[in-house]
Amino acid sequence: MTIKEEEHRIVEEFSIFTDWMDKYEYLIEMGKSLPIINEGGRQESNLIKGCQSRVWLNANYKDGKIYFTADSDAIITKGIISLLIRIFSGRTPKEIIEVDLSFIKEIGLQDNLSPTRANGLASMIKQIKLYALAFAANK
Amino acid sequence: MELINKISEIRNLFPALKQKVNGKDLVYFDNGATAQKPISVIEFINKMNSGVNGNIHRAVHELSARSTELYEGARGDIQKFLNAREREEIIFTSGTTASINLVACSFCQKFLKRGDAVIVTEGEHHSNIVPWQLACERSGAELRVLPVDDNGEWRLEKLPEILDNRVKIISVAHISNVLGIVNPVKELIDIAHKKGIPVLVDGAQGVVHTSVDVQDMDCDFYAFSGHKIYGPTGIGILYGKREILDNMPPWMGGGDMVGTVTFGKTTYADLPLKFEAGTPNFIGASALGEAVRFVQTIDNEFLKNHESEIVNYLLKNLTTIKGLKIYGLALDKIPLFSFTVDGLHPTDMAMLMDKMGIALRSGLMCSEPLMSKYGVTGMLRASLAMYNTIEEAEYFIESLKRSVKLLS
Numbered sequence: 426m427t428i429k430e431e432e433h434r435i436v437e438e439f440s441i442f443t444d445w446m447d448k449y450e451y452l453i454e455m456g457k458s459l460p461i462i463n464e465g466g467r468q469e470s471n472l473i474k475g476c477q478s479r480v481w482l483n484a485n486y487k488d489g490k491i492y493f494t495a496d497s498d499a500i501i502t503k504g505i506i507s508l509l510i511r512i513f514s515g516r517t518p519k520e521i522i523e524v525d526l527s528f529i530k531e532i533g534l535q536d537n538l539s540p541t542r543a544n545g546l547a548s549m550i551k552q553i554k555l556y557a558l559a560f561a562a563n564k
Numbered sequence: 565m566e567l568i569n570k571i572s573e574i575r576n577l578f579p580a581l582k583q584k585v586n587g588k589d590l591v592y593f594d595n596g597a598t599a600q601k602p603i604s605v606i607e608f609i610n611k612m613n614s615g616v617n618g619n620i621h622r623a624v625h626e627l628s629a630r631s632t633e634l635y636e637g638a639r640g641d642i643q644k645f646l647n648a649r650e651r652e653e654i655i656f657t658s659g660t661t662a663s664i665n666l667v668a669c670s671f672c673q674k675f676l677k678r679g680d681a682v683i684v685t686e687g688e689h690h691s692n693i694v695p696w697q698l699a700c701e702r703s704g705a706e707l708r709v710l711p712v713d714d715n716g717e718w719r720l721e722k723l724p725e726i727l728d729n730r731v732k733i734i735s736v737a738h739i740s741n742v743l744g745i746v747n748p749v750k751e752l753i754d755i756a757h758k759k760g761i762p763v764l765v766d767g768a769q770g771v772v773h774t775s776v777d778v779q780d781m782d783c784d785f786y787a788f789s790g791h792k793i794y795g796p797t798g799i800g801i802l803y804g805k806r807e808i809l810d811n812m813p814p815w816m817g818g819g820d821m822v823g824t825v826t827f828g829k830t831t832y833a834d835l836p837l838k839f840e841a842g843t844p845n846f847i848g849a850s851a852l853g854e855a856v857r858f859v860q861t862i863d864n865e866f867l868k869n870h871e872s873e874i875v876n877y878l879l880k881n882l883t884t885i886k887g888l889k890i891y892g893l894a895l896d897k898i899p900l901f902s903f904t905v906d907g908l909h910p911t912d913m914a915m916l917m918d919k920m921g922i923a924l925r926s927g928l929m930c931s932e933p934l935m936s937k938y939g940v941t942g943m944l945r946a947s948l949a950m951y952n953t954i955e956e957a958e959y960f961i962e963s964l965k966r967s968v969k970l971l972s
Binding site for chain 2: 445446449450453478479498499500501502
């Protein structure tokens with residue numbers, strides 16, 4: 426499945442919710458089901474700046490693909506990261522660098538998130554792309 | 565003049581309260597950050613921009629004269645509002661932060677030397693910590709901290725341990741923006757004055773919720789912001805005793821703060837202009853005058869009762885929520901509650917509450933040392949103003965319970 430196809434699937438999943446509450450409940454559920462990264466993974470070095478809540482993001486490079494794990498102390502943020510991981514984990518650096526995400530807007534998260542939170546989301550995507558650039562350069 | 569003593573009447577004066585947010589009636593509980601403006605202040609600003617916009621103190625033409633009158637009139641009204649002895653003791657700044665920085669730069673430039681010390685408390689806002697850290701760095705002085713207890717009250721019994729003749733100034737919050745309790749500033753000032761040490765009081769929250777009388781308080785400086793007391797943003801006040809202000813060097817140089825200027829030597833204007841370099845925010849300053857005039861049209865007794873009713877209601881009901889911890893408990897508490905709920909992140913809660921139309925503050929609240937003391941990485945804060953109602957407080961509690969349930 427391509428990144429675009431995965432995005433499309435997420436948009437479809439969210440399309441059944443008409444109420445903001447259901448949307449957030451779904452995000453909270455996903456946040457809870459995202460495996461917690463172990464204590465060692467929660468380091469200052471992989472803490473993303475620019476989020477109101479703390480977000481840790483790890484990347485592993487294996488056989489030409491990048492695998493992400495992440496964690497946050499806030500559950501809604503974790504739900505959002507889990508979406509990003511679904512989209513980006515297991516992709517080649519090239520795929521990650523080139524993609525222009527559209528699902529955030531389509532599922533109405535952009536509008537529904539406070540500016541600080543939206544910035545946090547932007548920081549997460551930026552960090553994911555930076556990892557991809559770094560792995561691409563080191564190949 | 566008849567004083568206003570009905571919440572519905574007060575609410576009617578604030579256009580911003582009549583809006584919906586995320587499809588719900590706005591419940592604005594972030595007044596500790598900034599308050600909404602009454603129509604009189606809004607109209608005053610519009611009127612000045614559209615009719616009385618002439619630069620103050622500079623020209624003989626009519627518009628300049630009129631705006632100078634409004635600007636200086638506001639200074640007089642603020643002097644009376646604070647019960648300052650002289651109008652020259654009222655200096656317009658851009659806000660509390662600028663007022664504190666003014667003192668930390670000007671006063672400390674002259675009076676703070678290597679080996680000296682400054683005292684602040686553990687409960688201060690960053691803007692009453694960092695300016696002093698900078699001043700200490702510049703002069704080689706030391707910053708000392710008066711601790712607070714678990715309820716957030718000053719541990720005044722610890723003061724003698726850090727109060728010696730090396731201390732040149734003490735700077736404390738009248739009311740902490742996190743804890744919402746009225747600090748015993750008079751008591752502290754008494755102790756400090758016995759040693760001849762001046763005290764600056766950060767009144768950003770204090771001026772909104774108490775009647776400030778700077779002569780009775782006997783503080784040497786009092787700082788506050790316009791936008792928290794129903795006035796415009798970008799304007800604030802530094803009150804200072806004349807004898808101290810007179811001895812302080814100017815902070816910023818520019819127009820309006822000078823006597824005569826030559827390249828060899830410049831003399832400075834007298835108070836208050838010595839500290840008002842450049843074109844000030846004269847519309848903001850004049851409108852701040854309007855804001856304090858507005859505040860005085862509200863029945864104070866009524867407000868006090870209304871506030872204490874809401875404080876009691878919130879105290880009683882917040883504590884029924886499992887795992888909820890309030891920071892800052894004392895008899896003399898303003899309607900400002902910072903809290904955490906076990907296992908839940910304040911940002912998550914603030915987001916859900918926003919969806920329900922309730923504006924709260926979440927995070928470190930510019931008071932990281934206090935967050936560290938309590939071992940938390942953030943709190944949620946509900947801070948109310950004169951226009952908030954019991955019904956809103958009820959809806960807030962109900963929504964908070966709903967958020968906790970969703971997140972648990």
